[in-house]
Amino acid sequence: MSCSYADGLSPYLNKGKLGLPEIPDRPEDVSYKINTLANWIKNSKHAVVHTGAGCSTSAGIPDFRGPKGVWTLESKGQKPDTNISFDLAIPTPAHMILKNFLEVGLIKHIVTQNIDGLHLRSGVRRVQLSELHGNMFVAKCSYCERYIALPDSLPTVGQKEIGKDCPILKSGGRRCRGKLHDTLLDWEDNLPALELLTAETQSK
Secondary structure, eight states: OOOHHHSSOOOOOOOOSOOOOOOOOOOOHHHHHHHHHHHHHHOSOOOOEEEOGTTEEEEEGOOOSTOOOHHHHHTTOOSSSSOOTTTTTTHHHHHHHHHHHHTSSSSOEEEEESSOOHHTTTTGGGGGGTTOOOOTTEEEEETTTTEEEEESSSSSSOOOEEEEEEOBBOOOGGGGOOOEEEEETTTTTTHHHHHHHHHHHHOO
């Protein structure tokens, strides 16, 4: 659950502005913005979409700083009412639309801060995605540095050992000696270099 992920982070006092109100647009403003965005995408040569927690809230995964966000409620000693397990979450219409946009060439790449893995579950190809904060279902070997997709969500946060050996077989059938670590960033961790470079290159 996203609360469990938040609980796994190191203590950190300054979590930014919390609980800012959500102000809905008037219907006519929504129509105008949709048409404007559609024209921008249609006329662009290389559109890149950046996604954050709001993309997954309709999947039952709460955001962090919204009116009912994890950290907003935490500051009041509360927990979100809606908090689905990462293992049970399914891609939202927003995830599926972005996947379709990639397939028809309307957008070229997605850069996300989300760790829920829903972009990949929607069918987005790994080369079309930069996951800047890690993925709840992807571990990394400490020895061969291969990334390993796992069927269940990771038990740790902060690039820690998850208690599993690397399953990669080397030449001769010898198993890699590495240990698997989660790919989820803690507060002070650097962004993954390759993911960041790809995101910057695609966004220029």
